Amino acid sequence: MSAPFSWIRPEPHGIHIVPADCWVDPARAVDKALVTHGHADHARGGHGQTVATPETLAIMKLRYATSDGATPVHYGETIRLPGGVDATYIPAGHVLGSAQILLEHAGERVIVTGDYKRRADPTCPPFQVTPCDIFITEATFGLPLFTHPPIEDEMAKLLDRLAAHPDRCVLVGAYALGKAQRVIAELRRAGHHEPIYLHGAMEKMCRLYEDHGVDLGELRLVSDYSKEDMRGAIVVCPPSALNDRWSRRLPDPVTAMASGWMRVRQRARQRNVELPLVISDHADWGELTRTIREVDAQENWITHGREDALLRWCQLHQRRARALALVGYDDEDD
Amino acid sequence: MEEFAALIDALVYTRSRNEKLRLIAEYLRATPDPDRGWALAALSDGLDFPAVKSSAIRNLMKDRIDPVLWTLSRDFVGDTAETASLLWPAPDDPPSPPTVGETVDLLSAMTRKSVQTELPRLLDRLDASGRYALLKLATGAMRIGISSRLAKTAFAQAFGVSVEEVEEYWHGLQPPYAELFAWAAGGEAPPDIENLPTFRPFMLAHPLEDTVVDLADYAAEWKWDGIRVQLVRAGDETRIYSRSGDDISATFPELLDVLPFPAVLDGELLVRGSVQGGEEGGAASFNALQQRLGRKTVSKKMLAEYPAFVRLYDVLLTEGEDLRELPWTGRRARLEALMKRLPQSHFDISQLVQPRDFDHLAEIRGGSRDEAIEGLMLKRRDSPYIAGRRVGYWYKWKRDPLLVDCVLMYAQRGSGKRSSFYSDYTFGCWDGDPDAGADLLPVGKAYSGFTDEELKKLDRHVRQNTVNRFGPVRETDKSLVFEVAFDSVHESKRHKSGLAMRFPRIHRIRWDKPPHEADRIDALRALIRD
Incomplete structure (x- = not known):
């Protein structure tokens, strides 16, 4: 009989499930990986076998052009791993295909959230609160100052600015996987049905979302149109293209950025953003603390982000917690 | 106060000078007295409320949020007023927001003691943007990239008067500048400044x-x-x-x-x-x-x-x-x-x-x-x-500028209409004989003196000859020589080369000149005249 929870070990390069010898979101190639979602800091190519939702596998195939050893697991489905470990994939509400992974072994339950949020998102099913013994949570926006406003407010800001500048375009910097499609879907929900122009790097991911049933309306590629065509239109590009030469082809763009970091003025100014849109696919402080309370695990492990503050909150609220020092997670582009 | 807060937010995110002028002018036209006068004072010379300091805000926050969480948040944001505006626990049913005039009256009446009870009441009446504007106004430093001169220029633009006239009356008047608005916006006689030590435009x-x-x-x-x-x-x-x-x-x-x-x-x-x-x-x-x-x-x-x-x-x-x-x-x-x-x-x-x-x-x-x-x-x-x-x-x-041949070392992207171009250049001179292995040491930085066409070529040069990236800065392979013009050169402890140039600008781009023929630090040092 081994010590409680000795079968799961946080290592610098990922979370190791010892009896099954497989890893959750490993930062380097391994024989067998369980992947929570398709963002590059969680999903890497080159594993012998990759277990993920069909959507995540499709995203990984698009990004890494490999599909060897892909093992799909649908939401709610459980697979049996070697060594008597069961893994169940549960919606995390982060991006298309994102999942929390519930691991069960010897009557002990551990959840690895990957990244998650609690807000409604038209591009993926919502986070499900699932009871467990150890809750391994992210903490990207783990500071009490992070409160993401209702997305409707941010859409209204964007559409107001668009209406105020009929001769310009609004260029929205948004992470190419997830954020971009969510912003487009929310614009449609807010009643904006004009064509939306895309940076070339976003096209394939948008098509993939559409193939999975997410309606994004009429999308056009910037490269197929002239400056004149794009006056008064919304253009979506990856954050790295905002101040790049690429943007010179646009009609006097108003620079916007959709990111949770936009809550802090200097962060927006550093990126030369004129229209900050506080939109995040991660849980804000209120969502993080609410989730910890609702899941009510015996112990909380905090993986990446501003873990100091969340750890402090757990102490103040008499909840057991520890910070894990995982490497390779990158939160700057959200 | 909502309109003032909206103005401050808009100014924070606006890079264009003309757009800033337009925003301020629009606000000054649309806002009644005395609010617009107080706002103008806040944007130009700043207001001073002796009882309301950063330390008072910190104390207020530490009563309302765990000190560790406050410190972690403050460190992340880097600005006490902004952190407090974001963390303030807003009441569910906030009372109506104050006007700028009422805010100024309340802040002026605060003492070191009463600030602990009065400032919270004011914060409770505002949303996050309003709280930011309030705390910035109260602590006297807006730091949003608006100079006093820009605020006065916006005032002049708003009411179609000359900025020189505004300057002439300005120093004779006190916020909220009722006489200045009565004259410029209301068509009344100009303020009487004869017995006041006011500035006359140069x-x-x-x-x-x-x-x-x-x-x-x-x-x-x-x-x-x-x-x-x-x-x-x-x-x-x-x-x-x-x-x-x-x-x-x-x-x-x-x-x-x-x-x-x-x-x-x-x-x-x-x-x-x-x-x-x-x-x-x-x-x-x-x-x-x-x-x-x-x-x-x-x-x-x-x-x-x-x-x-x-x-x-x-x-x-x-x-x-x-x-x-x-x-x-x-x-x-x-x-x-x-x-x-x-x-x-x-x-x-x-x-x-x-x-x-x-x-x-x-x-x-x-x-x-x-x-x-x-x-x-x-x-x-x-x-x-x-x-x-x-x-x-x-x-x-x-006097004619001094000239020296330097080698381009680093380039940084500009802002505004140059935001996608590498337009700010750091250049260096040789610290000895380049053929004997001497290094380049940075001697100055310039971002003017070239045409738009030359800028495009320089931008291309930087992108094609990058050897290293540090955030927005690129290090180049040190293959391009600039003839740099400058007014004078002085000893400076702040720079590794020990030299600082005054008003350096790019005089000519020497596409033809091999970098090892650029000048040495000693040649530059010989030009020191004090």
């Missing part, structure tokens, strides 16, 4: 360039290398204004009780030294004066080591008489007559240069560098004193 000069003037019509004088100041005495008070109209009296206390009669004088502020006029009664170089600039309080040691005086160019008003309509010759005669009544310890007169002809003048100018003088001024003898820059009246003829 008359400025055009560069001479290729113009040749007839010395029968123009007088020549030195262009001293200090800072242009206006000394104003009225109503028993003396003030010193810089060229931008900022009140710098506190920086030069020794000049505040040496002007014995009401007057407005135009001159160059200098510190005593042995160039710029010779061993006796001369002035030091600009580099020495720099020790005195930008200080709010001045130590006795500073006063003793770098004593300031004013070398007078012109007189605008004296003892109630406005001389600005007089020709320059008339004002010059009045100024010469006034010198007898001014203490030599703190004043002298800028001597005229007496050239035989224009060629002789050019020769005189050629020697100005050795004297650490900035160059020459040519003033039309019949010119009245007119605010701003008027063609044909005054010319400046600066």
